[in-house]
Amino acid sequence: MKAVRTVAMVFLILIAVSAVKPEWWTPAQYDTQFRDAPDAPPSTRFLLGTDSLGRDRLSRLLHGTRVSLVLAPAAALLSCLVAGALGGVAGLAGGWLDRAILAAADLFLSVPWLFLLLMVRACLPLNVSPMHSAAITFVLLGALGWAAPARVVRAAVRQLKDSDFVFHAQAAGCRARRLLWRQLMPNVAPVLLAQFWVAVPAYILAEATLGMLGLGVSEPLPSWGGLLREIEGSALGSQMWVLAPAFLLTAVVGSFRLILPREDYSV
Amino acid sequence: MKRVFWLTAAVSLLAGIAAGAELRFALHDDPKTFDPFLAADEPAEAVRYLTEGVLIRINRLTQQPEPELASSWKIENHGARIVFHLRSGVKFPDGSPFTSADVVETFHRLLDPALHSPIADTFKTDKGAVQVRAEGPLTVIVDFPAPAAGMDRLFDQVAIVSAQATQRPAPGLGAFLVAERKAGVSILLKRNPAYWKHDADGRPLPRVDAIHLDIEQNRDLEMLRFRKGELQFIDKLTPDLYERLAAEIPAAAVDAGPTLDSEFLWFNQSPRAPLPDATKEWFRSTAFRQALSEAINRADLCRVVYRGHASPAAGPVSPTNKLWFNPGVRATAFDPGDAAKRLAGAGFRLDGGVLRDQHGNAVEFSLITNAGSKTRERMAAMIQQDLARLGIKLNIVTLDFPSLIERMTRTLNYEACLLGLVNVDADPSELMNVLLSSASNHPWNPAQKSPETPWEAEIDRLMLAQAATADYRERKKSFDRVQEILHEQAPILYLLHPNALSAISTQVAGAKATPFFPHTFWDAEHVTLKSRAAGGL
Numbered sequence: 001m002k003a004v005r006t007v008a009m010v011f012l013i014l015i016a017v018s019a020v021k022p023e024w025w026t027p028a029q030y031d032t033q034f035r036d037a038p039d040a041p042p043s044t045r046f047l048l049g050t051d052s053l054g055r056d057r058l059s060r061l062l063h064g065t066r067v068s069l070v071l072a073p074a075a076a077l078l079s080c081l082v083a084g085a086l087g088g089v090a091g092l093a094g095g096w097l098d099r100a101i102l103a104a105a106d107l108f109l110s111v112p113w114l115f116l117l118l119m120v121r122a123c124l125p126l127n128v129s130p131m132h133s134a135a136i137t138f139v140l141l142g143a144l145g146w147a148a149p150a151r152v153v154r155a156a157v158r159q160l161k162d163s164d165f166v167f168h169a170q171a172a173g174c175r176a177r178r179l180l181w182r183q184l185m186p187n188v189a190p191v192l193l194a195q196f197w198v199a200v201p202a203y204i205l206a207e208a209t210l211g212m213l214g215l216g217v218s219e220p221l222p223s224w225g226g227l228l229r230e231i232e233g234s235a236l237g238s239q240m241w242v243l244a245p246a247f248l249l250t251a252v253v254g255s256f257r258l259i260l261p262r263e264d265y266s267v
Numbered sequence: 268m269k270r271v272f273w274l275t276a277a278v279s280l281l282a283g284i285a286a287g288a289e290l291r292f293a294l295h296d297d298p299k300t301f302d303p304f305l306a307a308d309e310p311a312e313a314v315r316y317l318t319e320g321v322l323i324r325i326n327r328l329t330q331q332p333e334p335e336l337a338s339s340w341k342i343e344n345h346g347a348r349i350v351f352h353l354r355s356g357v358k359f360p361d362g363s364p365f366t367s368a369d370v371v372e373t374f375h376r377l378l379d380p381a382l383h384s385p386i387a388d389t390f391k392t393d394k395g396a397v398q399v400r401a402e403g404p405l406t407v408i409v410d411f412p413a414p415a416a417g418m419d420r421l422f423d424q425v426a427i428v429s430a431q432a433t434q435r436p437a438p439g440l441g442a443f444l445v446a447e448r449k450a451g452v453s454i455l456l457k458r459n460p461a462y463w464k465h466d467a468d469g470r471p472l473p474r475v476d477a478i479h480l481d482i483e484q485n486r487d488l489e490m491l492r493f494r495k496g497e498l499q500f501i502d503k504l505t506p507d508l509y510e511r512l513a514a515e516i517p518a519a520a521v522d523a524g525p526t527l528d529s530e531f532l533w534f535n536q537s538p539r540a541p542l543p544d545a546t547k548e549w550f551r552s553t554a555f556r557q558a559l560s561e562a563i564n565r566a567d568l569c570r571v572v573y574r575g576h577a578s579p580a581a582g583p584v585s586p587t588n589k590l591w592f593n594p595g596v597r598a599t600a601f602d603p604g605d606a607a608k609r610l611a612g613a614g615f616r617l618d619g620g621v622l623r624d625q626h627g628n629a630v631e632f633s634l635i636t637n638a639g640s641k642t643r644e645r646m647a648a649m650i651q652q653d654l655a656r657l658g659i660k661l662n663i664v665t666l667d668f669p670s671l672i673e674r675m676t677r678t679l680n681y682e683a684c685l686l687g688l689v690n691v692d693a694d695p696s697e698l699m700n701v702l703l704s705s706a707s708n709h710p711w712n713p714a715q716k717s718p719e720t721p722w723e724a725e726i727d728r729l730m731l732a733q734a735a736t737a738d739y740r741e742r743k744k745s746f747d748r749v750q751e752i753l754h755e756q757a758p759i760l761y762l763l764h765p766n767a768l769s770a771i772s773t774q775v776a777g778a779k780a781t782p783f784f785p786h787t788f789w790d791a792e793h794v795t796l797k798s799r800a801a802g803g804l
Contacts, residue, residue: 033652038571052507053571053648122670126633126681127662219648219663229641232487234507 008255015252019069022062030055030063031220041241048241051230055220061245064222068204069252071138076199078142080192083149088188090150091157092180101150108147116144117210130221137216141203149195156191160184201253208249224249288475288796290775292500292788293483293492297451302436303426304377304384310482313785317456317478319426320440322351322370323419327781327789330590330693332419336365336427336440337407346414346737353405357463359429360438367401372430374399374409386424388700416734416742417694442473442792454480464792473792474777493519493770499796500778500787501770505642506574509768516773521787523767523780525578525587527690530646532634532683533759536711538719540679545628550682550711554613556757560599561606563653569763572645576768580761582750583701587764587782588693591743593750598761603656610657622658631660632682635674638665646762647685676707684710687765689784695746696734702749703727711758722756773797 018025027045028034034054042049048057090101120140128136160166161184169183208225210216217223227245234242298311306315322337334340337351357365377387378397390397395412402408411418429437438444442464443456456478464472481498483489490508492498494515504512504520513520534550535542549555565579578586579598586592607617614625622630634650636643644665651661666674674681690697700706704715704723718724726749733745753759769780769787776795780786788794 031652033649035567035571035649053645118667118670122666126635126664127631128633129660129662133662133664218665219644220651232641 008258012255019066026059028056030059060222064224064227068224072200072203075138075142075203076196079145080196082146087150087153091154105147105150130218134217201256289477290475291479292498293481293489307385317443318441323422325423327783347411349409351407358461360461363431366404367407368430370407371401373427474795499772499775502786504768506576519770521769521780523782525585525764526767526782527585529580530687530763531759531761532685533711534683537679554609558606558609560757560760561602564601576766577763580763582753585764593747596750596754617658633662633664634683635664635681636685637668
C-alpha cells in the first residue's frame with residue numbers, strides 16, 4: 001500500500017512540475033487559435049491535437065492543470081481555516097454560540113450550493129480578467145464549503161475539551177489562549193489536514209461541474225472543468241484524445257485519495 | 268371480410284407504408300402551456316402547430332400563404348380589412364360544426380387584455396383595436412384600425428378554437444389531438460378522426476396514426492436515439508452533431524440553407540446604464556462600432572464555429588428572405604488595418620499593445636452571453652482574439668439566462684452582449700419590437716421616450732411607414748433604407764446567419780426540411796413511415 005501511495009505522490013509531483021512551466025513542453029500558448037487547423041488529430045506539431053478553435057490541447061491541458069491544482073488547494077485552505085475557526089469556537093464555547101454556529105452550518109449544508117454559486121456568480125462584477133474570474137470561482141467554493149469540516153472540527157474539539165490532559169492543564173492554571181494554541185490546536189491539526197485533502201478533489205470536481213454548465217473559469221483561460229465540457233458532443237470513437245482531461249482528472253483525484261493518511265479519518 | 272384484409276395488407280406492403288405508424292421525435296423542453304393563445308416557447312409552438320387549425324397557413328417551403336380553414340380571403344379597404352370565406356363541412360373532434368361564430372369567439376378570447384397573449388400583440392396598434400364580426404355562418408370580416416402590411420400572414424399563428432367547448436384548452440381543428448401527456452417525459456398525439464383534409468388521391472390525412480413527442484434535453488442522447496432508429500426527426504442540430512451525422516449517415520443529414528435567424532452583438536448605449544462615462548463614450552461612437560465590426564472575422568466564425576454551415580450577416584435580414592433582403596448591403600469585410608485607421612481617426616491610440624482612448628483610458632470591456640451555448644462561447648472566444656489584435660481587452664462572461672435577461676432589460680448593467688434572434692416570419696413587421704426606439708426589446712438603448720439620435724428617428728419613421736401601407740414596393744424601399752442605416756451606424760454588429768441543420772430518418776418518406784420553423788415536421792400530415800421491408804432503418 002505504501003508503494004502505491006509513493007507512486008501516487010510521484011505522479012502528483014510530476015503533474016505539478018509539468019504544469020508550472022507548460023511552455024517548456026508545448027509549441028504554443030494556450031489561447032493561440034490556429035484557425036486553419038481546428039479539431040486536428042494528434043501530430044508532431046500538436047501532440048494532443050487541437051480543440052474546435054484550433055488551440056493546442058496539450059498546452060490547454062497543462063495550463064488548466066495549473067489553474068485547477070493551484071486554486072483548488074487554495075480554496076480548500078480557505079474553507080479549512082474558516083471551518084477551524086468556527087468549529088473550534090463552537091466546540092470550545094458551547095451554549096448558544098455553539099447552537100448558532102451549528103444552525104448556520106446546517107443551513108449551509110441544506111442550501112443547494114450549485115444554485116447558490118450560480119446566483120452569487122451572477123451578482124459579481126462583469127469586467128474581471130479570466131485569472132481573477134478563476135480566483136473568484138474558487139474563493140466562492142472555499143467560502144461556501146466550510147460547513148461540513150466545521151462540524152467535524154467541532155466534534156473533535158468537544159472530545160478534546162473533555163479529555164484528561166485538558167483537565168490537567170486547566171488544573172495546572174493554563175490560560176485559555178495557551179490551552180487553545182498549545183494543547184488543542186496540535187491535536188486538531190490532523191483533523192483539519194484530513195479535511196483539507198478531502199476538500200481539494202471535491203473543489204476540482206465542483207469547478208468541473210461549474211465548467212460543464214459554462215459558468216466556471218472564463219475564456220480563454222483553460223481549466224479542467226472547461227476542458228471536460230469539450231468531451232460533450234465529441235465523437236469519442238474517432239477522437240479518443242479528447243478524453244485526456246478526464247483521464248488526468250481521474251488520476252489526480254485518485255492520487256489525492258491514495259496519499260490521504262487513512263488514520264486521519266478516525267476522528 | 269378476409270379478402271378485404273389481405274387486399275389492404277398487400278396494398279400497404281406495395282406502398283411501403285407501415286400500418287399503425289407512429290412518428291417519433293423529441294422536443295427539447297416541456298411545453299410551458301397547452302393553451303394555443305399563450306404558446307411562446309418553441310415546444311408549445313410545436314404542439315400548437317401540430318394540433319391546431321388556422322385560417323391561413325404560411326407554406327414553410329414556398330413562404331406563401333395558403334388557404335386552410337379559410338377557403339379564400341380578400342384584402343379590402345386599402346389593406347385595412349380582410350374578408351374570410353370559411354371552408355364548409357369542417358367539424359371539431361366533438362362533432363360540432365366549424366362556423367364564423369368560432370372565429371369570432373377565437374378573436375374575442377385572443378384579444379382579451381386579461382389573457383396577455385403574445386400572439387395578440389401582433390394585432391395591437393396604437394390606432395385602435397381590431398374588430399372581428401361574422402356575416403353569415405361562413406364569412407368573417409376583420410377590420411384593422413389602419414392599413415396593416417402583410418396582414419394575412421398574421422393569421423398563421425392564430426389557432427381557431429370552438430365557441431361551444433365547455434372546457435379549455437379544447438381539442439382543435441389540427442391534424443392531431445393530444446391523447447396523453449407525461450409531464451417532463453413525453454406527449455402522445457393521435458390523429459384527429461374529424462380532420463377535414465385529404466391528399467391528392469382522396470385519402471384522409473394525416474397519414475401516420477400518431478406522433479410521440481419525447482422530452483429530451485440532452486442533444487447527444489437525442490442523436491444516439493436517432494441513430495438507433497428510435498427517433499425520426501431532429502430539428503436544429505448543432506454544427507458538431509450535424510457533421511458527425513453527415514459522416515455516419517449522409518442521407519439523414521440535411522442542411523436546408525440559411526435560416527432567418529441571426530447571431531449578433533451590440534454595445535449598451537443606454538444613458539441609464541451604470542457604466543463609466545468613458546465606456547459610454549466609446550459605445551456611442553459610430554467610428555468605434557464600425558472599427559470593431561471590421562475587426563471581427565465573420566468568415567472565420569462561419570467556417571470554424573459553424574463548420575461552414577452559416578453565412579456572414581450584413582444585417583437583420585437573411586439572404587433566404589428574398590422578398591426583403593437588400594442585396595446592396597454587404598457583410599462588413601474583415602479588415603483589421605482599416606479598423607485601426609478608423610480608431611486612430613476617432614482619437615484612439617495604441618500604447619504598448621493596449622488601445623487607449625483620447626483620455627488615456629485602456630479600452631477594456633466585458634461581453635456577456637448565455638451559459639451553456641457552446642457555439643456562442645466559441646464565437647466569443649474568436650471575437651476576443653480578433654479584438655486583441657487592435658489592443659482591446661475583451662472579458663467574456665457567461666451567465667445563466669435569467670441573470671442575462673435581468674441585466675439586459677432591468678438593471679442595464681452590462682457593456683456588450685452576444686445573442687441571437689430567432690425570426691419565425693419573413694415580414695419586416697416582425698422586427699418592429701426590436702428596431703423601434705420606443706420598444707422595450709430595442710437592444711442597444713431600450714424604451715426611449717423619443718429617439719435619441721437622428722438615425723434612430725429615421726429608422727422609426729421608416730418602420731412605421733412600411734407598416735402603414737400594403738404596397739410592397741413602398742414597403743421594400745423603406746425597409747431597404749432601414750437596412751442601410753443599420754449597416755452604416757452599426758448599433759448591432761450582425762455576425763452570421765446559421766443554416767437550418769436537421770436530421771430526417773431514412774424511415775420517413777415525404778419529409779422535406781426547410782429553413783423555417785418547424786424545420787422538419789412542418790408537413791407532418793403528409794409524412795409516411797416506410798415499412799422495414801421498404802428500406803427503413
